[in-house]
Amino acid sequence: ETGVTQSPTHLIKTRGQQVTLRCSSQSGHNTVSWYQQALGQGPQFIFQYYREEENGRGNFPPRFSGLQFPNYSSELNVNALELDDSALYLCASSPADYGYTFGSGTRLTVV
Amino acid sequence: AQRVTQPEKLLSVFKGAPVELKCNYSYSGSPELFWYVQYSRQRLQLLLRHISRESIKGFTADLNKGETSFHLKKPFAQEEDSAMYYCALSGRMGGGNKLTFGTGTQLKVEL
Numbered sequence: 001e002t003g004v005t006q007s008p009t010h011l012i013k014t015r016g017q018q019v020t021l022r023c024s025s026q027s028g029h030n031t032v033s034w035y036q037q038a039l040g041q042g043p044q045f046i047f048q049y050y051r052e053e054e055n056g057r058g059n060f061p062p063r064f065s066g067l068q069f070p071n072y073s074s075e076l077n078v079n080a081l082e083l084d085d086s087a088l089y090l091c092a093s094s095p096a097d098y099g100y101t102f103g104s105g106t107r108l109t110v111v
Numbered sequence: 112a113q114r115v116t117q118p119e120k121l122l123s124v125f126k127g128a129p130v131e132l133k134c135n136y137s138y139s140g141s142p143e144l145f146w147y148v149q150y151s152r153q154r155l156q157l158l159l160r161h162i163s164r165e166s167i168k169g170f171t172a173d174l175n176k177g178e179t180s181f182h183l184k185k186p187f188a189q190e191e192d193s194a195m196y197y198c199a200l201s202g203r204m205g206g207g208n209k210l211t212f213g214t215g216t217q218l219k220v221e222l
Contacts, residue, residue: 033209040214041214041215042117042215043210043212045210045211090155099160
Protein backbone atom coordinates (compact mmCIF):
# COMPACT_ATOMS: atom_id res chain seq x y z
CA GLU A 1 0.00 0.00 0.00
CA THR A 2 1.55 3.28 -1.15
CA GLY A 3 -0.43 5.56 1.17
CA VAL A 4 -1.26 8.29 -1.36
CA THR A 5 -4.96 8.55 -2.11
CA GLN A 6 -6.56 10.83 -4.69
CA SER A 7 -10.20 11.77 -5.13
CA PRO A 8 -12.27 11.68 -7.17
CA THR A 9 -10.99 9.06 -9.61
CA HIS A 10 -12.92 10.51 -12.53
CA LEU A 11 -14.53 13.88 -13.12
CA ILE A 12 -16.34 15.60 -15.99
CA LYS A 13 -16.56 19.39 -16.02
CA THR A 14 -17.75 22.02 -18.46
CA ARG A 15 -15.43 24.60 -20.00
CA GLY A 16 -15.24 27.69 -17.78
CA GLN A 17 -16.04 25.85 -14.57
CA GLN A 18 -13.76 25.44 -11.57
CA VAL A 19 -12.54 22.13 -10.13
CA THR A 20 -10.86 20.97 -6.93
CA LEU A 21 -8.88 17.74 -6.83
CA ARG A 22 -7.80 16.21 -3.54
CA CYS A 23 -4.85 14.18 -2.34
CA SER A 24 -4.21 12.49 0.97
CA SER A 25 -0.57 11.66 1.75
CA GLN A 26 1.13 9.50 4.34
CA SER A 27 1.87 10.95 7.74
CA GLY A 28 5.27 12.62 7.70
CA HIS A 29 5.24 13.33 3.96
CA ASN A 30 5.93 17.05 4.12
CA THR A 31 6.49 17.46 0.39
CA VAL A 32 3.72 17.10 -2.15
CA SER A 33 3.87 17.69 -5.88
CA TRP A 34 1.17 17.79 -8.53
CA TYR A 35 1.61 16.67 -12.11
CA GLN A 36 -0.53 16.82 -15.24
CA GLN A 37 -0.34 13.88 -17.63
CA ALA A 38 -1.93 14.40 -21.01
CA LEU A 39 -2.71 11.38 -23.17
CA GLY A 40 0.46 9.88 -24.62
CA GLN A 41 2.75 12.19 -22.65
CA GLY A 42 4.85 11.92 -19.53
CA PRO A 43 3.74 13.72 -16.37
CA GLN A 44 4.36 17.48 -16.40
CA PHE A 45 5.26 19.24 -13.14
CA ILE A 46 2.64 21.77 -11.98
CA PHE A 47 3.90 22.80 -8.54
CA GLN A 48 5.27 21.58 -5.25
CA TYR A 49 4.41 22.35 -1.65
CA TYR A 50 6.58 21.89 1.40
CA ARG A 51 5.09 22.37 4.86
CA GLU A 52 2.10 24.26 3.44
CA GLU A 53 4.17 26.69 1.35
CA GLU A 54 4.56 26.59 -2.42
CA ASN A 55 8.27 26.12 -3.14
CA GLY A 56 8.36 25.56 -6.85
CA ARG A 57 6.16 25.93 -9.89
CA GLY A 58 6.22 24.63 -13.43
CA ASN A 59 5.06 26.32 -16.60
CA PHE A 60 1.36 26.51 -15.70
CA PRO A 61 -0.81 29.65 -15.55
CA PRO A 62 -2.02 31.16 -12.25
CA ARG A 63 -5.46 29.62 -12.65
CA PHE A 64 -3.77 26.45 -11.41
CA SER A 65 -3.40 26.85 -7.66
CA GLY A 66 -2.91 24.61 -4.68
CA LEU A 67 -3.07 24.21 -0.96
CA GLN A 68 -1.37 21.89 1.49
CA PHE A 69 -2.83 21.28 4.93
CA PRO A 70 -1.21 20.28 8.26
CA ASN A 71 -2.88 16.85 8.11
CA TYR A 72 -0.81 15.93 5.00
CA SER A 73 -3.70 16.45 2.61
CA SER A 74 -3.55 18.81 -0.34
CA GLU A 75 -5.69 20.27 -3.09
CA LEU A 76 -5.22 21.29 -6.69
CA ASN A 77 -7.64 23.96 -7.89
CA VAL A 78 -8.14 24.88 -11.50
CA ASN A 79 -10.25 27.89 -12.46
CA ALA A 80 -11.78 28.77 -15.82
CA LEU A 81 -11.34 25.25 -17.18
CA GLU A 82 -10.25 24.85 -20.79
CA LEU A 83 -10.61 21.84 -23.06
CA ASP A 84 -6.81 21.35 -22.96
CA ASP A 85 -6.99 20.86 -19.20
CA SER A 86 -8.40 17.39 -19.85
CA ALA A 87 -5.76 15.05 -18.46
CA LEU A 88 -4.78 12.72 -15.64
CA TYR A 89 -3.72 14.69 -12.57
CA LEU A 90 -1.22 12.99 -10.31
CA CYS A 91 -0.28 13.77 -6.75
CA ALA A 92 3.10 12.62 -5.43
CA SER A 93 4.34 12.91 -1.87
CA SER A 94 7.61 12.37 -0.09
CA PRO A 95 9.05 12.69 3.41
CA ALA A 96 11.83 14.79 1.85
CA ASP A 97 12.87 15.93 -1.60
CA TYR A 98 13.20 12.50 -3.13
CA GLY A 99 11.57 9.08 -3.26
CA TYR A 100 8.16 10.31 -4.38
CA THR A 101 5.15 8.03 -4.01
CA PHE A 102 2.45 8.62 -6.59
CA GLY A 103 -1.30 8.36 -6.26
CA SER A 104 -3.50 6.69 -8.86
CA GLY A 105 -4.59 10.03 -10.24
CA THR A 106 -7.79 11.87 -11.09
CA ARG A 107 -8.95 11.69 -14.69
CA LEU A 108 -10.43 15.11 -15.56
CA THR A 109 -12.46 15.55 -18.72
CA VAL A 110 -13.47 19.05 -19.78
CA VAL A 111 -16.32 19.26 -22.28
CA ALA B 112 16.40 23.94 -18.63
CA GLN B 113 16.07 20.26 -17.89
CA ARG B 114 14.86 17.82 -20.49
CA VAL B 115 14.47 14.07 -20.77
CA THR B 116 14.23 12.29 -24.10
CA GLN B 117 12.98 8.76 -24.63
CA PRO B 118 13.26 8.18 -28.38
CA GLU B 119 11.15 5.02 -28.59
CA LYS B 120 7.41 5.11 -27.97
CA LEU B 121 7.14 1.35 -28.29
CA LEU B 122 9.69 -1.42 -27.88
CA SER B 123 8.69 -4.96 -28.65
CA VAL B 124 10.97 -7.88 -27.69
CA PHE B 125 10.60 -11.63 -27.32
CA LYS B 126 10.68 -13.31 -23.93
CA GLY B 127 14.26 -14.09 -22.96
CA ALA B 128 15.74 -11.43 -25.23
CA PRO B 129 17.79 -8.53 -23.85
CA VAL B 130 16.05 -5.23 -23.25
CA GLU B 131 17.43 -1.70 -23.48
CA LEU B 132 15.19 1.30 -22.99
CA LYS B 133 16.94 4.49 -24.00
CA CYS B 134 16.97 7.71 -22.03
CA ASN B 135 18.98 10.87 -22.69
CA TYR B 136 18.87 13.97 -20.58
CA SER B 137 19.83 17.62 -20.63
CA TYR B 138 20.66 19.37 -17.37
CA SER B 139 23.24 21.96 -16.45
CA GLY B 140 23.87 20.75 -12.91
CA SER B 141 24.50 17.38 -11.33
CA PRO B 142 21.45 15.28 -12.18
CA GLU B 143 19.61 12.71 -10.17
CA LEU B 144 17.94 10.20 -12.45
CA PHE B 145 15.15 7.71 -12.00
CA TRP B 146 13.19 5.10 -13.85
CA TYR B 147 9.49 4.82 -13.08
CA VAL B 148 7.24 2.01 -14.27
CA GLN B 149 3.51 1.83 -14.75
CA TYR B 150 1.97 -1.62 -15.11
CA SER B 151 -1.47 -1.97 -16.68
CA ARG B 152 -4.13 -0.33 -14.48
CA GLN B 153 -1.64 0.41 -11.72
CA ARG B 154 -0.12 3.62 -10.42
CA LEU B 155 3.24 5.01 -11.36
CA GLN B 156 5.93 3.48 -9.15
CA LEU B 157 9.65 3.96 -8.71
CA LEU B 158 11.72 1.23 -10.34
CA LEU B 159 15.22 2.46 -9.57
CA ARG B 160 17.34 5.55 -9.00
CA HIS B 161 20.88 5.99 -10.16
CA ILE B 162 22.40 6.94 -6.80
CA SER B 163 21.35 3.69 -5.16
CA ARG B 164 22.95 1.58 -7.91
CA GLU B 165 20.48 -1.21 -7.20
CA SER B 166 19.21 -3.92 -9.48
CA ILE B 167 15.43 -4.15 -9.24
CA LYS B 168 13.54 -7.00 -10.92
CA GLY B 169 16.72 -7.67 -12.90
CA PHE B 170 16.84 -4.13 -14.32
CA THR B 171 19.92 -1.93 -14.09
CA ALA B 172 20.73 1.55 -15.33
CA ASP B 173 24.08 3.31 -15.43
CA LEU B 174 24.45 7.06 -15.55
CA ASN B 175 26.80 8.07 -18.35
CA LYS B 176 27.55 11.75 -17.87
CA GLY B 177 29.68 11.93 -21.01
CA GLU B 178 26.82 10.75 -23.20
CA THR B 179 24.16 12.24 -20.90
CA SER B 180 22.35 8.93 -20.90
CA PHE B 181 20.65 6.68 -18.38
CA HIS B 182 19.55 3.65 -20.36
CA LEU B 183 17.56 0.91 -18.63
CA LYS B 184 18.73 -2.64 -19.29
CA LYS B 185 17.72 -6.18 -18.52
CA PRO B 186 19.53 -9.23 -19.91
CA PHE B 187 16.47 -11.49 -20.26
CA ALA B 188 12.99 -10.03 -20.70
CA GLN B 189 10.06 -11.60 -18.87
CA GLU B 190 6.39 -11.40 -19.81
CA GLU B 191 5.65 -9.50 -16.58
CA ASP B 192 8.02 -6.73 -17.67
CA SER B 193 5.43 -5.50 -20.17
CA ALA B 194 4.59 -1.99 -18.97
CA MET B 195 5.11 1.71 -19.59
CA TYR B 196 8.53 2.97 -18.52
CA TYR B 197 9.35 6.60 -17.80
CA CYS B 198 12.78 8.08 -17.32
CA ALA B 199 12.82 11.09 -14.99
CA LEU B 200 15.32 13.68 -13.87
CA SER B 201 15.21 15.47 -10.54
CA GLY B 202 16.51 19.00 -10.62
CA ARG B 203 16.46 21.94 -8.26
CA MET B 204 13.80 24.59 -8.75
CA GLY B 205 13.07 27.26 -6.20
CA GLY B 206 13.23 25.71 -2.76
CA GLY B 207 12.70 22.14 -3.82
CA ASN B 208 13.15 19.56 -6.53
CA LYS B 209 10.96 18.78 -9.48
CA LEU B 210 10.80 15.66 -11.59
CA THR B 211 11.00 16.09 -15.34
CA PHE B 212 9.69 13.04 -17.16
CA GLY B 213 10.28 11.73 -20.63
CA THR B 214 7.35 10.78 -22.83
CA GLY B 215 7.70 7.12 -21.90
CA THR B 216 8.41 3.86 -23.70
CA GLN B 217 5.84 1.09 -23.87
CA LEU B 218 7.65 -2.23 -23.48
CA LYS B 219 5.87 -5.24 -24.89
CA VAL B 220 7.35 -8.66 -24.20
CA GLU B 221 6.05 -11.27 -26.59
CA LEU B 222 6.04 -15.01 -26.00
